Amino acid sequence: MTIHEEDFFYSRVKAVETHTIELYQRMREIPWKQPQIVINCLEELQIALEELRIAEEELRQQNEELLITQQRAESEQKRYQELFEFAPDGYLVTDCSGNIQEANRVAARxxxxxxxxxxxxxxxxxxxxxxxxxxxxxxNQIPTMHRVQDWEVQLCGREDQPFIAALTVETVQDQQEQTIGLRWLVRDISARKQTEECLRQVQLQNLELQEADRLKNQFLAMVSHELRTPMNAILGFSEVLLRRFHHQQDLQYAGMLERIFRNGKHLLTLIEDLLDVSKIQAEQLELHLEPFNLAELIASTIDDLRSLADQKALALQLCLPDSEIAVVNDRLRMQQVLINLLSNAIKFTPAGSVKIEVLELPEGRLAIAVSDTGIGIASTNQSQIFQKFWQVNQSTTRQHGGTGLGLAISKALIELMQGSISVESQLGEGTTFRIEIPRCIKR
Known part of the structure; x- marks a missing residue:
C-alpha cells in the first residue's frame, strides 16, 4: 500500500468515525420502547467507536513510520545515484546479453x-x-561464474583510438536467484599499462647494465691481476738496478730508473685500487681480523709518509689518548685507509700542517680524525667526494695526480668494518675526515 492509498484509507476511516458519532448522538435522543436493548446497542457502538479510534491512531503511526522509511529509501537511492554518477570509473548496467541499460558520465566519456x-x-x-x-x-559464461575481475579488453569509442580497459563484472539476481542483468565497472588502464611497459624496459636495461658492469669488473679483475705480477717484477728489477747505478754514481741512468720506479709504483697503486673496486662491487672483499695496537699502526704509517710531508715543509701532528689502543680489525686494510687519508691531506695542503687524532667514544667505539690546513672542499662537492673516479676538477688531477678511487675504497672499507666516514671542510681553510669504528669488529 502506497502513502497516497493510506491517506485515502485514513480519510475514509475518519468519515466513518464522524458518521458513527452522529448516529450515536441521534440514538440517544430517540425515545425507545425497549430502552435496555437500546442501551446495549449504544454500549456496543461506544466500544466499536473506541476500537475505531485506536485503529485510527495505529494507522497514523504506521503511516508516519512508512513516510520516514520512504524518505530514507529516497535519500539512499539519491546517494547511490550520486555515487553512480560521480564515480571516478565507468559504470554500466546491462542485460544478460550485454545490452546497455544504464551508464554513468565516465562510461559515456x-x-x-x-x-x-x-x-x-x-x-x-x-x-x-x-x-x-x-x-x-x-x-555467455558470466551468469554461471557470477563475477569476473580485471578482465582486460581493448575498447574503442566513436572516432577514438582503442584503449585498454580493465572490466569487473557482477551478476544481478532476483529473489529466485536467477540472473537478470549485469553490472560493469570500466577502468581505463592505458596509462598504467604504458607505465608498466616503461618499467619493464627500464628493468631490462638495468639487467643489461648489471651484466655489462659484471663483465667490466670481471675484466678489470683479470687485467689487474695479470698486470700486477709483471709490474712487481719490473719494480723489483728497477730497484736492484737503481741501487747499482747509485753505487756506481751513474746519475743519468739512476735518474731514468728513479722515474721508471716512481711511475711503476703509481701504476701498481692504480692496479691495486682497480682490484679493490672490482672486489667491492662483487661483494668479494673480506676482512682478515686480528688484534693489534692501533696507535703503533698510526705511528708507523706517519713515519712512512713523513718524507712526503718534509718535501713541502708540513708539520705532521699525532694526538693519541694512550700509547696503546688495542683493537680487533684488518691491519692491512686499516693501514690502507690511513694512507689514503693522510696522503690526500699532504697532497692537498700547500703549507701548514696535517694532524691525526684518535678519540675514545662510548659503547666501545673509536673516532679517528685526519685534519689539514689545505685548499679545502666546496660544500657543493662534499656529497660527491666518496664516488668512484670523482675529483674536484681536471686541473687538480693534473697538478696532484690520483685516480679518484682512494676515498671511494676507504668508505667501502670503513663500512665493511661496521663504521662510518664523514667530511667537514671549508674552501681555503682545510678539511677534516672523521672515521668512527668499533674497537672490536664482530665477525
Whole structure:
C-alpha cells in the first residue's frame, strides 16, 4: 500500500468515525420502547467507536513510520545515484546479453558517446574487432561464474583510438536467484599499462647494465691481476738496478730508473685500487681480523709518509689518548685507509700542517680524525667526494695526480668494518675526515 492509498484509507476511516458519532448522538435522543436493548446497542457502538479510534491512531503511526522509511529509501537511492554518477570509473548496467541499460558520465566519456545514445546499444560493439569473439564467449559464461575481475579488453569509442580497459563484472539476481542483468565497472588502464611497459624496459636495461658492469669488473679483475705480477717484477728489477747505478754514481741512468720506479709504483697503486673496486662491487672483499695496537699502526704509517710531508715543509701532528689502543680489525686494510687519508691531506695542503687524532667514544667505539690546513672542499662537492673516479676538477688531477678511487675504497672499507666516514671542510681553510669504528669488529 502506497502513502497516497493510506491517506485515502485514513480519510475514509475518519468519515466513518464522524458518521458513527452522529448516529450515536441521534440514538440517544430517540425515545425507545425497549430502552435496555437500546442501551446495549449504544454500549456496543461506544466500544466499536473506541476500537475505531485506536485503529485510527495505529494507522497514523504506521503511516508516519512508512513516510520516514520512504524518505530514507529516497535519500539512499539519491546517494547511490550520486555515487553512480560521480564515480571516478565507468559504470554500466546491462542485460544478460550485454545490452546497455544504464551508464554513468565516465562510461559515456570513455566511450565518447552521449549517455542517451548508449542505452540499448550492445557493449560488444565497443570492443575492438579482433577481440569480439572471445568477449562474447566469456560474456555467455558470466551468469554461471557470477563475477569476473580485471578482465582486460581493448575498447574503442566513436572516432577514438582503442584503449585498454580493465572490466569487473557482477551478476544481478532476483529473489529466485536467477540472473537478470549485469553490472560493469570500466577502468581505463592505458596509462598504467604504458607505465608498466616503461618499467619493464627500464628493468631490462638495468639487467643489461648489471651484466655489462659484471663483465667490466670481471675484466678489470683479470687485467689487474695479470698486470700486477709483471709490474712487481719490473719494480723489483728497477730497484736492484737503481741501487747499482747509485753505487756506481751513474746519475743519468739512476735518474731514468728513479722515474721508471716512481711511475711503476703509481701504476701498481692504480692496479691495486682497480682490484679493490672490482672486489667491492662483487661483494668479494673480506676482512682478515686480528688484534693489534692501533696507535703503533698510526705511528708507523706517519713515519712512512713523513718524507712526503718534509718535501713541502708540513708539520705532521699525532694526538693519541694512550700509547696503546688495542683493537680487533684488518691491519692491512686499516693501514690502507690511513694512507689514503693522510696522503690526500699532504697532497692537498700547500703549507701548514696535517694532524691525526684518535678519540675514545662510548659503547666501545673509536673516532679517528685526519685534519689539514689545505685548499679545502666546496660544500657543493662534499656529497660527491666518496664516488668512484670523482675529483674536484681536471686541473687538480693534473697538478696532484690520483685516480679518484682512494676515498671511494676507504668508505667501502670503513663500512665493511661496521663504521662510518664523514667530511667537514671549508674552501681555503682545510678539511677534516672523521672515521668512527668499533674497537672490536664482530665477525
Amino acid at each position: 570513455l566511450l565518447n558517446i552521449r549517455r542517451q545514445h548508449l542505452i540499448r546499444k550492445p557493449l560488444v560493439s565497443f570492443v575492438v574487432e579482433e577481440q569480439r569473439r572471445s568477449f562474447r564467449q566469456l560474456l
